[in-house]
Amino acid sequence: MGSSEPPLTGSVPSVLSSPEPPGLWQELTSSVREAVLPRRGKLPPPFRLLVRALQTIFPILSWGRRYDWKMFRSDLMAGLTLASLGIPQSIGYANLARLDPQYGLYTSVVPPLIYAVMGSSKEIAIGPVAVVSLLLSSMIQKIVDPVADPISYRKLVFTTTFFTGLFQVAFGLLGFLVDFLSHAALVGFMGGAAIIIGMQQLKGLLGLSHFTNKTDVVSVLSAVSSDIHEPFMHPGNFFIGCSFLIFILTTRFFGRRNRKLFWLPAISPLVSVVLSTLMVKLTRADHSVKQLEFSGSFVGEAAKIGLISAIISLTEAIAVGRSFASVKGYHLDGNKEMLAIGCMNLAGSMSSCYVATGSFSRTAVNFSAGCKTAVSNIIMSLTVVISLELLTKLLYFTPTAILASIILASLPSLVDVAEAFRIWKVDKLDFVACLGAFFGVLFVSVEIGLLTAVIISFAKIILGSLQPRIEVLGRIEGTNTFCNVRQFPMAIRTPKLLTLRIDSAFICFANANSVRERILRWVKEDREMTEENPEERAQAVVLDMSKVMNIDTTGLIALEEVQKQLLSDGLQISIANPGWQVIHKMRLAKFSNKVGEMFFLTVAEAVEACLGLYGKNIRPTQ
Structure with missing residues (x-):
């Protein structure tokens, strides 16, 4: 399954020698430039540049020429x-x-x-x-x-x-x-607002002279019931x-x-x-x-x-x-x-x-x-x-x-009951956000309903990021594709290797400890499963970081602790496909020096390299 020589040539330089990613100021200026000049490429002469900028800001100048x-x-x-x-x-x-x-x-x-x-x-x-x-x-x-x-x-x-x-x-x-509101929260907010708007129209529909300034359903119904018998x-x-x-x-x-x-x-x-x-x-x-x-x-x-x-x-x-x-x-x-x-x-x-x-x-x-x-x-x-x-x-x-x-x-x-039912079937947490926005608008106020929707939406994101999943990967036979073995039972785990994928876009202070503990838990579980057959025990851990877009200092410290623990257990760590910001920060924190040359563009390269290394009895990088 493994080759006699690990395919390191070209892989390590490609990962470790990537240029420095754009900083905050570059990101901001790039955003402004894309808003004015979204088309990339070599800049045209000044006059054409001005025309292109005007056409971007005022699209009518572009499609207006074809108007008939x-x-x-x-x-x-x-x-x-x-x-x-x-x-x-x-x-x-x-x-x-x-x-x-x-x-x-x-x-x-x-x-x-x-x-x-x-x-x-x-x-x-x-x-x-x-x-x-x-x-x-x-x-x-x-x-x-x-x-x-x-x-x-x-x-x-x-x-x-x-x-x-x-x-x-x-x-x-x-x-x-502007996606601060999830779709589910927006459905609930719109539905609650529609009912409140409808109840507010009772003043004009019934010709009531005195009416409440509050928007919650209890206040509106109280105002209607107290005024409806008045002359x-x-x-x-x-x-x-x-x-x-x-x-x-x-x-x-x-x-x-x-x-x-x-x-x-x-x-x-x-x-x-x-x-x-x-x-x-x-x-x-x-x-x-x-x-x-x-x-x-x-x-x-x-x-x-x-x-x-x-x-x-x-x-x-x-x-x-x-x-x-x-x-x-x-x-x-x-x-x-x-x-x-x-x-x-x-x-x-x-x-x-x-x-x-x-x-x-x-x-x-x-x-x-x-x-x-x-x-x-x-x-x-x-x-x-x-x-x-x-x-x-x-x-x-x-x-x-x-x-x-x-x-x-x-x-x-505005009241989309069918969509609310679909949200319930697809995602129960989304439905909670929908209900929170709906009842917040209906029984408290519009702004409280909006705040409730935003809080629940962000709470869902936070809960998801606090408990990132660490999945075991296996190879689909006859390919270089590695998949979650629980999702794809036909995927085969590589002998003597533990291949893990971190399913989190951001490793930060909120989830770094969870990431560290779950990686080490998989290592411990592998040892327990191979206790009777030590020769089958994993000798290296491959971390697929293709889904990790960014990492902070707490996340880097957690990975360093994982690397130290694996090293003390005689295991080599290998990193596959880290994001641009991730590898840049690993270089700045000197974490790349500790991992050595075990950085690869793909999981398949990392697996083949580890198998080749153990064939030569090379010990983990010190």
């Missing part, structure tokens, strides 16, 4: 259809964010225009969304009362939007992946709201049954707003406010809420964008999306807009309407601008029950 009349017709239809859904939703979500209706419409004007120029998704539709609107109102109204001091409330909303955009741009430039409860609101809710849901049913009627559920919210507003027959104008406030005691709170909003809105937008990009068969660059969404929120904060992101419901409508490029967002924005000129005087008098019914109609898609 046929694509415009598709985008025009999609944009108009999108506006018919986006206008009433924007008004409703502004109400959810405790802002006047026009601010929701402003948020459907400026951010989509910026995204159309900077974004890389062809289908994603930008505007206010329910979850972020609830998040902002639930957190900001604890600091400033939107009824008692609406101007200060608006200032704080716009300042929070500014910080949201600032964080998002930073994430995009530094290449941080200021309006049955007319309930009748109008339920009637139009049934109308919207009915059009959605027929739209899903017949794909040719995709436009029907898209325009039904707008028809509801127009009809109900005409029924009210009153008119009055509101004026917009455009203010940012960076002084006073609320700036820190704005930054904190902005960070949370940045994470939630980015997570939703990238998830929506990637899902539709996969259907169309193209890749969506997460970093470029973060940069585009951050810039649009920065610009939006300076033009009376609050936090905008990608909306799943509007993106689905945009996709179904046959959009070809992000021009559909521009068409939608221009349509909203026209509606602002024509409808602003009527917006104040749109019945709140209609806004409640529009929001309620958009919520079922």
Whole structure:
């Protein structure tokens, strides 16, 4: 099975003589460069370099050259259809964010225009969304009362939007992946938020004058039960709201049954707003406010809420964008999306807009309407601008029950029971994160639900890293492939060798002791199993470190202790396929000197080398 000469030539120099990996500063600058110039290779002349950078930052300069009349017709239809859904939703979500209706419409004007120029998704539709609107109102109204001091409330909303955009741009430039929330936690968070949003609409649907500012289900139900018998409860609101809710849901049913009627559920919210507003027959104008406030005691709170909003809105937008990009068969660059969404929120904060992101419901409508490029967002924005000129005087008098019914109609898609059941079947710990986020939002608050989701997600990662698996490997007969002998029973263990794989991406202070103990435990178990046949006892240990991407000083100390213990037992240690950072730190810590030349690119090379060494009776490296 082993060769007479171990194949050391070329292997050791390849592993030990690798160049120094990039440091922290190089990693950061590389991330920024990739955000601006993702294509590698020799740098072109200055002018072409500038053009390439501009095309990367503004993708419209790249695909715009191929734009034609046929694509415009598709985008025009999609944009108009999108506006018919986006206008009433924007008004409703502004109400959810405790802002006047026009601010929701402003948020459907400026951010989509910026995204159309900077974004890389062809289908994603930008505007206010329910979850972020609830998040902002639930957190900001604890600091400033939107009824008692609406101007200060608006200032704080716009300042929070500014910080949201600032964080998002930073994430995009530094290449941080916004995966702080696991998919399971996001499913639970969205489901809980959808129920809370729905219960918040009872105020408008029932016409209640007094309502709680809290978002947990107990407080909301208490407020409804205490106010529902009061004389200021309006049955007319309930009748109008339920009637139009049934109308919207009915059009959605027929739209899903017949794909040719995709436009029907898209325009039904707008028809509801127009009809109900005409029924009210009153008119009055509101004026917009455009203010940012960076002084006073609320700036820190704005930054904190902005960070949370940045994470939630980015997570939703990238998830929506990637899902539709996969259907169309193209890749969506997460970093470029973060940069585009951050810039649009920065610009939006300076033009009376609050936090905008990608909306799943509007993106689905945009996709179904046959959009070809992000021009559909521009068409939608221009349509909203026209509606602002024509409808602003009527917006104040749109019945709140209609806004409640529009929001309620958009919520079922946020509660994904089927996905929660699938998570339960696949991963029980993921399901715990899902439930934690769901009940945290439902019974405490939005921010506590979010915090619960993040804590459980990180706890899962920490628990996994604290107890890394050390697996015994065997060779698949007739190949140089080594596999886990428990997973692949046909894999054969190599006589007189103990081949182990460390299944952990990072050996650090949290799991170093566990790694050391488990390696030595396998050595002890091998001795016990071969007690009656000492000639079968392992004479060397091969550590497959292909899955280890990094290691800290505690991890290096643990490996040194393993090497010393094995040496005292007369065993040679061999390292196979260590990561770039791992081998670099082993050289710096002089651990490579202790192991000697027993570094190899593959497990097969390490095994053959050890067998060759023992054939010559060479003792372990001192």
